[in-house]
Amino acid sequence: MTCPEGFTSRQWSAYVKRGRDLVQKKTDAQFQLGDLCLEMVPKQRNEFADHGVARVLEAFADQIGLSPRTLTKYRQVAMAWPRDRRAPGVSFSVHMIFAPQPNRFRKILNPPIDPVSGERRWTVNEAERAVGQTPHHPVSREERVNRVRDLLPRHEDAALAVTDMLRRPEVAEQVVADPSARHILHRAEMSRYQQRRDAEPIISEPPPQREPALHYSEAGRELLELLGICTTFYTQMQRVVPSLHVAEYDRKATQTLLDNINRVRAAADWCExxxxxxxxxxxxxxxxLLEGET
Known part of the structure; x- marks a missing residue:
């Protein structure tokens, strides 16, 4: 049996035995309370209807110092496990996990090997795995991730946790290195952009008066060439920029784009x-700068 640091194997085994004895006593008491509730309010033909069960259990719970919810749980587990089908040495918690399972009577008689003690016995963790639940003490990466999902069902909480995790450089690097993650971020970014555009109020104002456009016959060749360059540039930018997959760019690609935008800005300022x-x-x-020299 694996024991924590600071204990000898003999000491730890003694504590475990005492603990298991206490758990067995607690299990016996929990089943006895469940049986007592069944004695007061036997199983109904239709358990989905109340039949006064809640009223009786609430009154009884108040008198003995337990919550009605706890007594209801004890009664349901006792109902699922008749006295002659309960597994000796198996805790009430494990019986409760298996209670909804149709094959519970057969399943509980085939315990797995406990990875800690090496014994064939049911632990809460192994019972949760057996019924497809995420263990409260996950071991594998998949179990740990599933446990986090279970703990963060609300979108706001999950978003806050993700934001906090992304402040860790190693986490952020792994996320941006994953193509599927980049694609998800890009879709979210585009969706948010579209929502902002849809939310913008439509202002019905008369179009501003513009100066008459310069007729080509009045412009010199160099002016027409410059106007053509400007028109081509901002037209292409309007077409390309909204469809950029920025989330998929690595650091080098992003920096290259920013350097070129800086050159464009400098050239425009010079032209002005x-x-x-x-x-x-x-x-x-x-x-x-325009030559690309640093």
Missing amino acids: TVIKTGDTTMDEALAK
């Missing part, structure tokens, strides 16, 4: 300065 001042001089820093 030239138009306003007529000075077409390009300083050395700007030239290096």
Whole structure:
């Protein structure tokens, strides 16, 4: 038998035996209380109807110092396990886990090997596994993840926990390295973007008065070329940007895009300065930036 640090095997075995004896006494008391409740209020033909069961159990629970819910549980388990079908040495908690199972009488007679003691015996953890529940003390990664899901059924709580976990660099890196996770994040991002757009109020105002567009016959070649570049740029940006899969970009790709956007911004600022001042001089820093030099 595996024992915790600070105990000898003999000491631990003695404590375990005493504990099991106490659990057996508690199990006997729980079944006796359940049988007593069944004696007062026998099994009904239709247990889904009340038949006054709740009223009797509430009064009895109040008189003996237990909650009606506890007594109801004892009665239900005692009803599921007739006296001659209860497994000796198996706790009331395990009987309760198996109570809804149609094959409980056969199943409880075939205990698994306890990974801690090496004995063939039912523990609460093994009983929960046997009926497809997540153990309260998970061992495998799948069980641990399922346990977290059980503990966080509310979306707000789960979102808060995920946000907190993403503050751990190792967790964030593993998440962004998973293509399916990136796809989920991208879909959520696009959905949120669409919701914001749908929520924007529609303002029915007359369109602003615009200056008449410059006719091509009045513009020089260089002006037309510059206008064409600008038009192509913002038209393509309107088409491409909304469909970006940003969540799928790694750090290097993101930085490359940001560097290029910085060059575009610098070029636009330079163009604006030239138009306003007529000075077409390009300083050395700007030239290096546009050439991609660091």
